[in-house]
Amino acid sequence: MGEEHAVMGEGPVEIDTSKPHAARVYDRLLGGKDNYPVDEAVAARLPPEAAEGARQNRAFMHRAVRWLAREGVDQFLDIGTGIPTEPNLHQVVQEVNPAARVVYADNDPIVLAHAQALLVSHPDGATHYLPADVREPDKLLARAAEHLDLSRPVGLSLIAILHFFPDETGAYELVRTLTGALAPGSHLVLTHSAYDLFPRELEASAAAYAKGGIAMALRDHAAVARFFEGLDLVAPGLVTVTEWDEGGAPALDVPRGGLYAGVGRVR
Template structure:
């Protein structure tokens, strides 16, 4: 594969935490910096299940990708992919359908630094990386359209991403813009953190991240469901993340120690 790196790609900013690198730290990775670990430890002090939440989101990505590939989807656009961790989305999809085409997209330069080495494709498929921000959907779609056929169904994956985009930044409009050019039969795949189950801890986490320059826009079940307006929800609809088709994967250790404060769903564009 070849990553699409724009001229003058931005340098890695280690002065403040970045969600992708914090996520990597939660998962036990090494592609993070002291500032990310420091903020991660503050989040752990508020809720020690944060690493479990990260693994639960990864497991949801595995299960939803498996379901989509088994149901005929052959094109995937994963926005906010984060630092590559095996097995990644293309490995799940291409294990079932070797001709699957996958585009990863993220705005953190450290993800770009690892993309070429880690995101390998099957000979029959395609795996590419696009350096772009979800807040610039036109750039995402332009880059993805060079690799994917947008006249055929695409699974748009926004896993553990939109809770970093506020309503003021147009989170719902961004999703609508990304979905608009996708063909009928495309899917929206999302997980999203919520304050529904732990409002006090969530409020404290939001304030700590805000002070560090990171937006955390936790949404209720109702507000999360709005992202799927006009789409046909795949059963079981909006669910607490571990409860979405658990038969398609292995349980994550610790996920049963209280409710995981996040929702997941997959919706089909008709």
């Protein structure tokens, strides 16, 4: 009970359907079907603003990676991929540069199984899928280096993942390990829940996830900004997901999103 199987490149893998997973909850919020009753239960307990926040978060990711591709970045490492939802990262960047190479990494077998089936690269570029855990950044980087040239700039995507890593899990250290391995001119694309802007809603979200056994870190602007220490923040800096507009000035006349968003350049 509580297990299903998915077929991946290395053979069938077990999927524990008795426990919720943040990626599948996110899929549920986006209206996807690749989730289970345990994930639906967590999503149902989240504040009503959570679904709109998920859509805003994904729209930011599209804008940020499109901007990077236009700036000449042609390699991307997306950690915490989530269930594929079109358009996916590789579709966005390969529309700008068909030769772009993208590596997706996630620790949920169902995510990678769907990725293998659905994320088809442009024939001029390449797309790869790694079963890897961000909590083991050195191993993840070693596997990514089989497909990406880490001596050249890489766009590193950590979208809505770090708020599931409390400080005691070494969240800041793992980000520094990842960015420290990247060449100058690489960029970190990051989103994180904005606790100081929406404390009531995020405390409710944290409680909903906690009932499913998923820890959530409640960080304010200063705490999220620490992830960019040693990097040069691209304008408009660390703002909400609805305010960040392709490396330019903050968008005007839009409600503040529930997540902070930023892009930082590796020196």
